[in-house]
Amino acid sequence: MSTASAPVTLTVNGGTYRVVAEPRRLLSDVLREDCGLTGTHVGCEHGVCGTCTILFDGVPARACLIYGVQAEGHEITTIEAFAADGELSVVQQALHEEHGLQCGFCTPGIVVTMEAWLGEHPEPTEAEVRDALTGNLCRCTGYHNIVAAILKAAARRRVEASGER
Amino acid sequence: MKPGKFSYEAPRTLDEALHSLATWRDNAKIVAGGQSLAPMLNMRLARPDHLIDINRLTELGRIAVDGERLTIGAMARHAQLGRDAQVKRHAPMLAHAAETIGHYAIRQRGTIGGSLAHADPAAQLPLATLALDAEFELHAAAGTRTLGAGAFFLSVFTTALEPDELLAAIHVPVARPREGWGFRLFNRRAGDFAIVSVAATLACGEGATIERLRLAIAGIGPVPVRVEELVPPEDAATVTTGWSARIAAAVATAVEIEDNEKIPIVFRRELVERLTRDTLDEALERAS
Numbered sequence: 001m002s003t004a005s006a007p008v009t010l011t012v013n014g015g016t017y018r019v020v021a022e023p024r025r026l027l028s029d030v031l032r033e034d035c036g037l038t039g040t041h042v043g044c045e046h047g048v049c050g051t052c053t054i055l056f057d058g059v060p061a062r063a064c065l066i067y068g069v070q071a072e073g074h075e076i077t078t079i080e081a082f083a084a085d086g087e088l089s090v091v092q093q094a095l096h097e098e099h100g101l102q103c104g105f106c107t108p109g110i111v112v113t114m115e116a117w118l119g120e121h122p123e124p125t126e127a128e129v130r131d132a133l134t135g136n137l138c139r140c141t142g143y144h145n146i147v148a149a150i151l152k153a154a155a156r157r158r159v160e161a162s163g164e165r
Numbered sequence: 166m167k168p169g170k171f172s173y174e175a176p177r178t179l180d181e182a183l184h185s186l187a188t189w190r191d192n193a194k195i196v197a198g199g200q201s202l203a204p205m206l207n208m209r210l211a212r213p214d215h216l217i218d219i220n221r222l223t224e225l226g227r228i229a230v231d232g233e234r235l236t237i238g239a240m241a242r243h244a245q246l247g248r249d250a251q252v253k254r255h256a257p258m259l260a261h262a263a264e265t266i267g268h269y270a271i272r273q274r275g276t277i278g279g280s281l282a283h284a285d286p287a288a289q290l291p292l293a294t295l296a297l298d299a300e301f302e303l304h305a306a307a308g309t310r311t312l313g314a315g316a317f318f319l320s321v322f323t324t325a326l327e328p329d330e331l332l333a334a335i336h337v338p339v340a341r342p343r344e345g346w347g348f349r350l351f352n353r354r355a356g357d358f359a360i361v362s363v364a365a366t367l368a369c370g371e372g373a374t375i376e377r378l379r380l381a382i383a384g385i386g387p388v389p390v391r392v393e394e395l396v397p398p399e400d401a402a403t404v405t406t407g408w409s410a411r412i413a414a415a416v417a418t419a420v421e422i423e424d425n426e427k428i429p430i431v432f433r434r435e436l437v438e439r440l441t442r443d444t445l446d447e448a449l450e451r452a453s
Contacts, residue, residue, distance in 0.1 A: 001172035001215060002172055003171060003214075022170065023171055023172060023173035024167065024168045024206075029167075044166070045166035045167075045207050046166060046203075046204035046207050047200060047203065047204050047271065050270065053270050056274075059244075059273045059274075060269065060270040061270060061273060061274050062200075062274070064203070065199050065200060065204065065207075065274070066199060067203075070173075070175070070196075070218055070220065113270055132269050134355040134356045135268025135269050135270050135271065
């Protein structure tokens with residue numbers, strides 16, 4: 001077995017990427033530097049800050065705690081997929097309206113995490129939203145407007161869901 | 166924050182993984198959810214030559230009830246434990262404990278086997294499995310053995326796993342009818358490891374008699390510990406007024422607490438008392 005670079009085939013946002021990477025290369029680095037998908041941000045590189053969060057087979061995961069080689073055969077979704085058609089996702093739109101970002105560095109991780117979390121928690125309380133947000137560090141906002149945005153997004157998702165029935 | 170060089174394989178069968186482990190032994194690390202190992206690799210606190218990724222071993226993710234025991238595959242994720250109907254029914258403390266680990270995204274990847282094999286002294290699942298008398302199934306190419314949680318955790322980040330062994334499954338005796346449980350932890354920030362945590366189960370018989378009381382504490386030494394022997398005999402037999410407070414005071418006074426520069430013993434003793442009382446009250450409420 002080798003520690004050297006080898007071809008890795010990834011499925012990201014429905015597209016196929018063929019890259020060459022060492023086994024130790026972080027998925028976050030593969031996405032940003034090899035796939036050119038720089039929306040996935042890198043903060044702490046040990047799972048604490050949450051800004052590199054992506055969806056791994058539809059489930060939120062830290063891209064810095066997965067090695068690129070581990071992602072073969074799995075569906076990766078990054079922040080780039082969330083407004084691919086030019087229309088903001090529900091969480092993105094709510095963050096925009098509520099001024100839920102300042103520098104925006106943590107925002108991709110928050111959008112990816114909370115879109116998935118709201119799918120599992122359609123009627124969250126403010127306390128639950130605050131608890132869910134503990135996994136994404138924001139050093140600008142003080143969270144107040146992020147919480148407001150997530151609650152707004154939850155309400156909108158409920159309206160959309162009832163309209164679809 | 167980039168790991169050192171390692172080679173990598175992702176075997177498709179448990180046999181394949183065990184044979185590889187038998188060859189690499191201490192030079193390899195098993196990677197499951199990677200939520201503890203990957204930070205250690207990235208910070209170069211761990212420098213294995215080789216990673217054996219067991220994420221393809223879907224056979225290790227199964228959860229099943231077999232008579233009097235619940236069997237949980239080592240690859241069961243924390244989020245899965247938290248929502249699985251069988252875990253919630255037969256080992257509700259374990260389901261709850263899993264939901265208190267880290268953050269939402271961390272719980273989607275982290276596994277029970279990984280948490281136990283990592284053996285952080287402040288972690289939730291070592292404490293919960295110790296309190297529940299769980300047994301661990303350790304597999305090696307050479308054979309399989311079963312070890313109780315009390316014999317598995319040896320010290321900080323140190324378990325009884327031999328270099329060629331892999332933790333494959335966890336067996337938890339199912340909760341008795343009307344058995345209550347409590348699980349409390351204290352940390353300064355949500356998602357951090359607890360400073361002190363306490364777990365208890367309580368099964369009551371006729372009237373206020375106690376059929377079984379189990380009590381365990383983490384955060385006061387290198388491994389979680391069972392402390393029933395510190396419970397006053399009369400309080401181990403019957404629930405009377407002031408029961409939880411008396412046990413909490415007795416345990417907090419007598420239990421050995423390892424010195425730790427960061428968090429004074431006096432504070433941790435207070436936490437032991439308060440958390441023990443609350444945990445017992447919680448267990449009693451659920452038992453009645």
